Structure formats: structure tokens, C-alpha cells
Amino acid sequence: MNKRMILPSIEDSAATDEVVPNEQGRRQFIKQVLGGSLMLMTLPTLAATVFKKGASEAEMQHVKQAYLEKYCPPGYDPFAHRWAYGIDAYKCIGCNQCMTACKIENGLPGHPSINNRWIERYTKLKGDPHVHVDAATDPGNIAVSDPDNFIYRFDDRYEESDVEYSFFVPKMCNHCESPVCIQVCPKSATFQTPDGAVLVDEDRCIGCLYCKQACPYGARYLRPIPARPDGVTRVAGKCTWCWHRLTKGQEPACVDICPKNALIFGDLNDPGSDISLWVKKHGRELLVLKADMGTHPSVKYIGINEEVR
Amino acid sequence: MDVFHVTPFVGYVYPNETVVAWTILIAVYPYLTGLVAGASSVSVLYTGSGLKAFKPVSRLALLAAFAFMLTVPIVLLSHLGHPERALGAMITPNFTSAFSMFGYFAMLYTFILFLEIWFEFRVYNVLQARKSLGVKKLFYRTLTLFDDNISAEARAFDHKWLRRIVIFSILGAHGLHGYVGFVFSSLKSREWWSSELTIVIFVISAIVSGMAAVMLMYIVVSAFRKVKADDACLRGLSFYLMIFAIFTLFLEGVEFVSLIYKGKEGIELVMAYVTGPMFYRFFIVQFLVGAVVPIAILFCVWKFKLSGTTLIVATSVASVLALVQVFMMRYNVVIGGQEISKTMRGYLEYQVPVFGIEGSLAAIGAIIFSLCLAYVFAKIFTIGFEDEVAVNEAESITKEAAVTNA
Numbered sequence: 071m072n073k074r075m076i077l078p079s080i081e082d083s084a085a086t087d088e089v090v091p092n093e094q095g096r097r098q099f100i101k102q103v104l105g106g107s108l109m110l111m112t113l114p115t116l117a118a119t120v121f122k123k124g125a126s127e128a129e130m131q132h133v134k135q136a137y138l139e140k141y142c143p144p145g146y147d148p149f150a151h152r153w154a155y156g157i158d159a160y161k162c163i164g165c166n167q168c169m170t171a172c173k174i175e176n177g178l179p180g181h182p183s184i185n186n187r188w189i190e191r192y193t194k195l196k197g198d199p200h201v202h203v204d205a206a207t208d209p210g211n212i213a214v215s216d217p218d219n220f221i222y223r224f225d226d227r228y229e230e231s232d233v234e235y236s237f238f239v240p241k242m243c244n245h246c247e248s249p250v251c252i253q254v255c256p257k258s259a260t261f262q263t264p265d266g267a268v269l270v271d272e273d274r275c276i277g278c279l280y281c282k283q284a285c286p287y288g289a290r291y292l293r294p295i296p297a298r299p300d301g302v303t304r305v306a307g308k309c310t311w312c313w314h315r316l317t318k319g320q321e322p323a324c325v326d327i328c329p330k331n332a333l334i335f336g337d338l339n340d341p342g343s344d345i346s347l348w349v350k351k352h353g354r355e356l357l358v359l360k361a362d363m364g365t366h367p368s369v370k371y372i373g374i375n376e377e378v379r
Numbered sequence: 380m381d382v383f384h385v386t387p388f389v390g391y392v393y394p395n396e397t398v399v400a401w402t403i404l405i406a407v408y409p410y411l412t413g414l415v416a417g418a419s420s421v422s423v424l425y426t427g428s429g430l431k432a433f434k435p436v437s438r439l440a441l442l443a444a445f446a447f448m449l450t451v452p453i454v455l456l457s458h459l460g461h462p463e464r465a466l467g468a469m470i471t472p473n474f475t476s477a478f479s480m481f482g483y484f485a486m487l488y489t490f491i492l493f494l495e496i497w498f499e500f501r502v503y504n505v506l507q508a509r510k511s512l513g514v515k516k517l518f519y520r521t522l523t524l525f526d527d528n529i530s531a532e533a534r535a536f537d538h539k540w541l542r543r544i545v546i547f548s549i550l551g552a553h554g555l556h557g558y559v560g561f562v563f564s565s566l567k568s569r570e571w572w573s574s575e576l577t578i579v580i581f582v583i584s585a586i587v588s589g590m591a592a593v594m595l596m597y598i599v600v601s602a603f604r605k606v607k608a609d610d611a612c613l614r615g616l617s618f619y620l621m622i623f624a625i626f627t628l629f630l631e632g633v634e635f636v637s638l639i640y641k642g643k644e645g646i647e648l649v650m651a652y653v654t655g656p657m658f659y660r661f662f663i664v665q666f667l668v669g670a671v672v673p674i675a676i677l678f679c680v681w682k683f684k685l686s687g688t689t690l691i692v693a694t695s696v697a698s699v700l701a702l703v704q705v706f707m708m709r710y711n712v713v714i715g716g717q718e719i720s721k722t723m724r725g726y727l728e729y730q731v732p733v734f735g736i737e738g739s740l741a742a743i744g745a746i747i748f749s750l751c752l753a754y755v756f757a758k759i760f761t762i763g764f765e766d767e768v769a770v771n772e773a774e775s776i777t778k779e780a781a782v783t784n785a
Contacts (some may be wrong), residue, residue, distance in 0.1 A: 155702035164760040183385045183397040191389075203391040203724055241393075250568065270705060276468055277460015279400040288393025288721050292400065294383050300575060304460030304511050363567060364567075364697040 090105060091100030105131060136271070146317040152267040152338040154345045155322075156352075157240050159373030161332035164189050164238035166222035168324035168333065169206065173220050175312060175323035177297045180217040182206035184291045186309035187242035187324060191224050192377055194319035196232040201377045205241075228306075238332065239378050243289035244359060251290065251308075260306070261368035266368055267311050272297065281307065286363045311335070345368035389655075390648065390725025399717050399729050402737040407745050407783040409563075409581065410706050411451045412556045415546040416582065417589010417640045418444035419552035420493075421616070426499070427545040435608075439600065439762040441499060441591045444552070445492050446753035454745050457736055472492075477558075477565045484558055487549040495548050495762070497522075503766035505529045522759075529770070556585045563712060570645065570723070571716040576634045580708075584627045588705035590620045591698040596753070598695050602719040610686045612655060615693050621677035624701060626668040631708065639723065645723025652719055652726040661711055669704020673697040696697065 210225040259274035282290040294308035312322035327333040336345030358367040418440045425437035456462040472479035506520035560581030563572040601608040676697040718727045
């Protein structure tokens with residue numbers, strides 16, 4: 071095969087001179103880039119307008135339905151309830167029993183770095199401008215706890231100090247009305263049930279943990295051990311308000327075990343429920359965490375100050 | 380063996396934060412998309428804008444961009460808890476998620492790059508198919524989609540379409556990388572990420588990393604091929620690199636100063652963090668060694684019109700430092716953002732493990748993999764312009780023959 075056979079035929083013109091564009095061509099190119107930018111900027115807006123509502127809603131409905139069919143026992147109507155959670159920090163004694171009950175109930179590891187809920191201790195010492203905060207992950211607290219047996223304690227580091235005030239604050243997923251985690255989940259694996267609980271479909275979650283990054287309350291984690299016998303690992307985990315118990319007419323494990331009734335849970339649709347009465351009684355002093363995030367938490371607090379975030 | 384790695388902390392952090400969710404592979408992810416955007420920009424300087432000085436690196440840059448782009452999903456999928464379910468996120472996406480659109484944008488851009496490569500190397504592939512035999516011939520014939528027309532009209536058609544595709548390629552590359560910036564900056568939960576400047580910094584620094592990578596690859600490839608790297612090309616790249624490095628340094632500085640000046644709640648913590656565990660990574664590596672030093676070197680290249688070996692050494696050093704700077708910036712965004720607690724009362728001190736999927740070896744492996752891919756592409760196609768030379772030669776032969784016959 072000679073060179074002539076490989077290369078272009080005699081009919082080819084001298085088009086190769088045009089391979090490098092001239093100055094005018096460059097101007098035209100820049101114009102085309104600007105035009106293309108406009109086009110590319112318009113397309114997503116158009117696409118969003120056309121697809122956003124229908125597809126997203128349909129998808130969410132599908133996920134909800136699938137989850138309800140999978141986990142909701144016959145007889146439970148999630149549309150008949152509006153669950154809410156109250157925390158009375160005046161009553162909390164920091165016993166950590168809620169944390170223990172939660173971990174056992176929901177199949178979490180004993181290590182305090184993976185939690186659906188935890189308790190923070192806020193301590194203001196006289197003469198110290200800063201408020202000190204610690205929880206179960208604090209090395210001092212770990213030293214007096216027994217995580218392998220789900221026993222968590224606060225140490226007595228302030229025993230000798232001149233304490234101005236101190237209080238305990240239980241923390242958990244806030245089951246927000248406008249949850250950021252649902253907004254950011256790329257696969258709609260996180261969703262809100264009609265009764266207000268924010269849940270994760272573990273059979274859908276891809277484990278990207280974008281939800282963990284987005285949650286302002288640090289309520290999410292990557293599940294290291296399965297939540298149920300046929301469950302999976304490496305999916306996003308969070309507090310479910312013990313939804314599996316709610317559907318059987320039981321309270322969340324943490325509420326059930328709290329020895330001081332500092333945790334209040336119930337149905338806002340029922341005017342006689344504990345939570346409805348509690349909200350009615352403390353309505354003027356109810357606070358939510360990080361209200362500036364615009365997430366509208368369903369978990370309300372009393373007995374906390376501006377130091378609690 | 381622990382199924383999760385707990386990170387030590389100072390002050391108070393939420394308990395779940397002590398397991399860092401996004402590790403070094405997620406820092407490699409925006410680094411690679413940045414390299415794609417930057418390499419694509421270099422390629423466009425010649426293909427689209429017609430700046431002849433950049434001709435020697437234009438094809439290398441295009442192939443490198445394609446190799447980096449193909450590595451991006453591998454890095455992302457490796458980090459997922461359930462990569463086998465990832466496709467589902469594209470089939471049934473949540474349109475409100477900033478992340479759900481990434482797969483579509485990435486696929487679209489990969490397709491644009493594929494088209495760009497097809498048009499750019501069509502003549503080369505046809506010539507390779509003509510002179511090859513057997514499987515190799517079939518391979519190149521397949522690459523040409525069994526069309527071996529390389530007449531002047533066909534080449535003019537290729538050129539016209541290549542110029543059109545290049546427009547979308549450059550927009551797609553920077554759009555994709557800017558979108559990656561948006562994935563971080565759109566999260567209101569983290570003060571360190573939610574800056575309005577993040578997207579701009581991502582895009583500008585991407586050009587820095589891409590130019591530096593292509594320049595370094597060009598120098599290394601020239602050394603291996605025992606040919607002299609083109610001085611004009613290196614000087615041109617150095618100049619652009621210097622300009623974009625100055626922009627990046629300026630914007631990063633503005634972002635940081637703005638954060639400090641606003642002095643919102645928790646600023647004491649941020650200051651303690653950047654002057655504590657982040658000091659070396661942030662001020663020394665990212666700002667001083669990675670930005671100020673290469674800018675100074677590149678300024679000397681420009682001012683004193685360096686050439687020959689001095690130029691090669693200077694641009695190599697500047698490129699390596701610029702690449703380190705951009706990687707450190709990605710690392711400081713991804714890991715640094717997570718090290719500053721959402722409580723704004725404490726920070727974590729994350730140590731990258733060496734082994735495992737979250738380890739530094741995996742990250743290095745991903746980068747090496749992308750370079751190997753680039754090597755394979757350079758072997759299949761070419762980083763030179765043999766096809767253009769051959770076509771020109773053939774044309775002059777036929778013209779001479781025509782003149783002689785006349």
C-alpha cells in the first residue's frame with residue numbers, strides 16, 4: 071500500500087488552510103460561546119419548569135406508597151395522625167437512658183459516635199464567659215461509661231467548680247416540616263410520611279450522605295450495622311420516632327423509658343393527647359433549634375437558652 | 380476491625396460528626412472535574428480560538444480531559460454506600476436535589492467530549508485505518524464509523540462542526556465543574572461551604588489546575604519522546620496560568636477575609652481552626668507554596684522571557700505547585716468544611732488513612748488511573764498532528780502533479 075492510496079484524492083482542495091481560524095473567526099467564536107451560554111442557561115430553567123413538579127411528586131408518592139406497604143401494618147392510617155415531639159429541658163436529668171433505649175430498640179452500635187439521639191450538658195461557670203458543652207462522645211464521659219453495654223454517663227468534672235448554671239438538652243432528628251435532607255436526597259430515599267415522620271427507605275438509599283452534610287442538626291450517620299434482621303448497612307440512618315412502634319400504637323422507646331417525663335410525644339390531631347396539652351400549656355415559651363435555617367422543626371423545646379444550637 | 384473511623388475533636392462537636400462522611404475521594408472528585416474543565420479550556424484555546432501557540436498541547440489537553448472525565452464517576456461510585464443503586468438516582472431522580480442532576484450533566488458532557496474527539500481525530504483514524512491491517516484496521520474503521528471520506532469538503536465539514544461542538548464543550552466543562560461547586564455551596568448547614576464565591580473560585584481554579592496539568596504532561600511527554608517542548612507554547616501557557624492563578628489567589632483571599640470580617644457567630648472557632656490544625660494546609664500550602672511561589676516563578680518566566688531548559692524547569696516547578704495548590708484547596712473545602720463542626724463550638728482533626736477506600740493510596744490510585752487512561756488514549760489517537768502533515772503533503776504532491784501534467 072503506497073502513500074498515495076492512504077492519503078486524500080486529487081479532488082481534495084486546499085481546505086487545510088482553514089484549519090486555524092483567523093481573527094474574525096475568533097470573534098465569531100466568542101459570539102457563539104456567548105450565544106451558547108444563553109441557550110444553556112435557558113434550557114435547565116425550561117426543563118425544571120416542565121419536569122420539576124410532576125416527576126418529583128409522582129416519585130415521592132411512589133416511594134411513600136412503597137414504604138407504607140412495606141412497613142405499615144394493616145390498620146394504621148398515617149393520614150389520621152400528626153405526630154409531634156416536645157422536650158422539657160427543665161426536667162431532663164441527663165441519665166442517658168433515652169439514648170440506651172434508642173440504640174437497643176433500633177439496632178445501633180454501642181459506640182457513641184453513631185446515634186439517633188444524644189444528650190448535651192451545658193455548663194456555665196462563674197467568671198468564665200464561655201458555656202461548656204459536652205456529650206457522650208467526650209473522652210471524659212466515655213471513660214465513665216460502658217458503651218459496649220449501652221451505658222452512658224456524664225463525668226463529674228464540674229464537681230469542684232463554681233457552677234453558675236447547668237442543664238441537659240436531649241438532641242435528635244427534628245423531623246422538620248421543611249426538611250433539607252429530603253430536598254437534597256438525590257434518589258428520594260428520604261421522605262416524609264403523612265403523619266410527619268421523616269424516614270429513610272433503606273432499600274433505596276445509595277449511601278451518598280449528602281443528607282448528613284445538609285442536616286444542620288448533625289442527626290444523620292452511615293449505618294454500620296443493619297437496623298433489622300433483613301436490613302442493610304452503609305445507608306443513611308436517623309431517628310424515626312420509632313415509627314415501627316407508632317404503627318402499633320406504642321410510643322417511641324425514648325419517650326417510653328424517660329424516668330422524668332421530660333420527653334413528650336403525641337398526636338397534634340388529638341386535642342387530648344399529651345403533646346397537645348403540653349403545647350397548649352407552654353405555647354409562649356416553645357423554642358426550636360436553629361430557626362434561622364428555615365427547616366421548621368417538629369421537635370419543640372422548653373427550658374433552653376440561646377447557647378443551645 | 381472498626382466498621383467506622385472515629386475522628387478526634389477539640390471543643391464540642393455533634394456526636395455523629397465524629398465519623399467524617401466525605402473523605403479524600405470526595406476531594407479528588409472536584410479536583411478531577413476541575414482538571415477536566417481546565418484541560419478542556421486549553422484545548423479550546425487552539426481549536427476554538429485559533430491561538431496557534433497552543434497547537435502543540437491542544438490534542439493532549441483534549442485526550443487528558445476525556446481521561447479525567449471518565450475517572451470522575453469511578454471515584455464517586457467508589458465512595459457510595461451502595462454504588463449498585465446509583466443508576467436508580469438517574470432513572471428516578473429527585474429534582475430538588477443539587478446532586479441528582481450531576482449524573483445527567485456528566486453524561487451530557489462526556490458525550491460532547493466524545494463528539495469533539497470523534498471530529499478532531501476523524502482524519503487521523505481514517506488514515507490509520509487505511510494503512511493498517513486486520514484487527515487494527517477494523518478497530519480504526521469502527522472508530523470512523525466506517526466512513527473514510529477525508530476529502531477537502533468532508534474536512535471542512537468536520538472543522539465547521541468541531542468549532543460548534545467546542546462551544547458546548549467549553550460551556551459544558553465549566554458548567555459541570557461550577558455545578559460541583561454548587562453541590563457544596565448550596566448547603567446552608569455549613570458556613571465554610573455556603574459562600575457565594577465558591578462556584579467562581581471553583582471555575583477559575585479549575586483553569587489553573589487544568590493548564591498546569593496539561594503543561595506538565597506536555598513537558599514530561601516531550602522528554603520521553605526526546606523532542607524539545609515548544610517554547611512559545613510553554614510561555615503562552617505560563618502567562619495564562621499566571622493570570623488565572625492571580626485571580627484564584629485574589630478570590631480565595633476575598634472569600635476568607637469576607638468570612639473573617641463578617642465575624643458571624645462562631646468566628647472564634649473558625650479562627651482557632653485556621654490558625655490551628657489548618658494553618659499549614661491553608662496558609663502555607665494553599666496560599667504561599669501553592670499560589671504565591673508559582674505566581675512569582677511564572678512572573679519571572681514572563682518578565683525575563685525564559686527559554687530552553689530554564690523555561691522547562693521553571694514551568695515544571697510552577698505547574699507542580701499549582702496542582703498542589705488546587706488539590707489542597709479542594710481538600711480544604713471538602714475535609715475542612717466537615718472539620719468545622721455545625722455546632723460552631725469545636726472542630727475535628729481528621730487524619731487521612733493510608734489504606735482502604737477512604738485512604739490516600741486510593742486517591743493517588745484514582746489520579747494514576749486517569750493518567751493511564753490518558754496514555755491509552757494518546758496511544759490510540761495521537762497528541763501530534765501527523766494526519767494534518769500527511770494531508771498537506773498529499774495535497775502538495777497532487778498539486779505538483781497537476782501542474783506538471785498541465
